[in-house]
Amino acid sequence: MTHLPSEAYLTTTFMHPSSSGPSSPKLQLQLSIPIPTRDPVYYISDGNTVLLVETTLFKVHRSTLTKDKSTFDSMFSLDSDLRSSSGQSSSSSVTAGAEGESDDNPIRLQGDTADEFRALLWALYALPHELTVALTPKANHLQLFNLSRITHKYQFRSIEAWALTALTNYYTRPSHSPSLDTSDEPSLVQLTELASLCEQRDLLEAATVRWKRQLACGKDVGLAIGVAERLNLRGLLGLAYHAMLLQGREHWDADPLLTRSQRVRLLSGHYALGRLWERLPNEPPTLAHSPRCTGGAQVRCNQAWAALWRSTLDMGKQVLPLQYADILGKIMLAESVVKALVEREIPTQGMLDAMPWCKDNALAATAGKVKEIQDTLADYFTDVL
Template sequence: MLNLAGGNTTHLRDSIYYIEDGTVVILVESTLFKVHQSMLIKDRSTFQSMFSLDEHSVPKQDEAASTVGPTTREGTDDSNPIVLQGDSADEFRALLWSLYSLPSDILLAMTAEASDLKFIHLAQISHKYQFRSIEAWALQVLTSYYALGSVTPHIETLVQLTELAVLCDSSDLLNAAILKWKRMVGEGKALSTIIIVAERLNLRGVLGLAYHSMMLKGRSEWDADPLLSRSQRIRLLSGHYTLSQICSELPSTPPRLKHANSCLHRSQCKIGWAELWKTIHTTKEGGISSQIMKLQSADLLGRMMLAESIIKAFGEGIPTEGLLDDIHEKCFKAALKTTQEKVKEIQENLVDWFSDVM
């Protein structure tokens, strides 16, 4: 991580963080920074041990006298800087900004819409060099910013944000990013890109929804998309076949009914629930479930969500034409809850039906 720069004169001094009275020169990419060593060892960062090791590596005065040539310690000037490998100048600049800025400057950046990339850079580099308090602060700022429903990041920024959440093991930030991904899927945007990113980062919930949404676009859409791989197209075909089979059996497979303790006619109640479920999924044109009949044959999620809405509407008092007569009132409420749980389960596990094995 600490290497000689070799005196390359093509390196440029940073316009902000090349501080004349700084004590250490650092090269990041092609940019030279001159800062105070005392700033970099804050928060018990990795720099503290790096500088300590560097000091121990310099020969003592009597030892230096017996060596041939100079023994200049790295970081002393532009021709012999400390070189940080694997970092970007923007990341290191963000770290220095957090260390040197006035409180008013930081507050201003926190309210600016363009501050998200700076805080992503800050969280990345503070995580790498173990500035724990700065990392926690940067993650909290990003989480608060992206938790706002009105914030719609570019997909490249959202990828960076999700990678950061995974890197730093930040569940709050990851959940905020996942909500943005799901909204994007719901809008049908960049589905193939979302599939690729979700597979790479193992975002199961997002991946299942993206596959489901892409599946509903039809095979002509998959084949025309240059980003989808052969195995991904196989998963789409597999998912379409499997979900079509499940949907065809849906009218005869209602969610399991949990009877209330006060239900005295459980057998009759169970039959009534099964008949209601079947009616919702098989009513003829113009009936209570005419909207379900318009959905695609493989749209399991859409059918279940619409069934949930119909059952909820029954519970709120729309005419039921006697469909609830045989169902105990408390059992019906339990049936609604069970249906809602089933919808959530399907959303979370959709990806399992998109297998690359036909």
């Protein structure tokens, strides 16, 4: 096959069936079919296997594709067994050639992009110094993203692990701040999907941190709800619903990404979180007492802690009035107040006098309550009003 320019197309013109005769209207339908072209780097002259990905032809060494006990190893072994059993004796088989032996009969890979397959070949053929760059700030993160996807699909286990580590290193650098929609890097949605697909916890955490930043700014909240529901990311889902809740009913109704069921869950969450806030002042978190706090001292300590808890929640309402259903904001504010009291950044007014050995435990109990609410936030947004 002649190596055609990358933009070459085969154009076929069809005459409309109703058009016949010299006086018939010339209604035509044109169909442009892209002609496969050879990859400029990975169409290797001494390669022995031709593959077609999208409209790009790759010619590589079969032994290279079978590294790491990948799916290609099993695929080629099966193909070899089938050829041995059939004998490849017919003249038509000899004329056409086996699949993968020529540009005219390549192995066709479905569901992959040329960029993904190119990233795989880069990893398989790269020199050591080229691979080392991937672990530095100069890494090509889009290449690593494509590599992670395709190695997961074809079970290049060790290469997948390496690529995910390199990608995680890139996205967890303090200076990095990916946006949701750019042309030169995977979107935050794609990054989250990849981390979930590959069960890469550190990468998923890095993506979640960036979702939280978006939610804190009130951006892409409906998108975050959809992603979190689809991938069953409970922590992110609760935060996303809570962020949408605070934007108000008018905003929910106007957001085109929200479904009717999601709006019902928002109403349910508003009611449930309001009820929770009403109960909280009378339900102080369990306090773990110091070994020195025993007997009657422990009773007095529990009473003081209950009073401190109620006062802290009331103090929070007075310092910074928050929305009725902003349970997360209120409980985090309460944590800040307890911390300021324990560390004597604000006057204690005698509230800590009855719990001299358990003050730090009070702060730990409050922090535990904050985490509990954060972890279970999604449970308040149900389909039942």
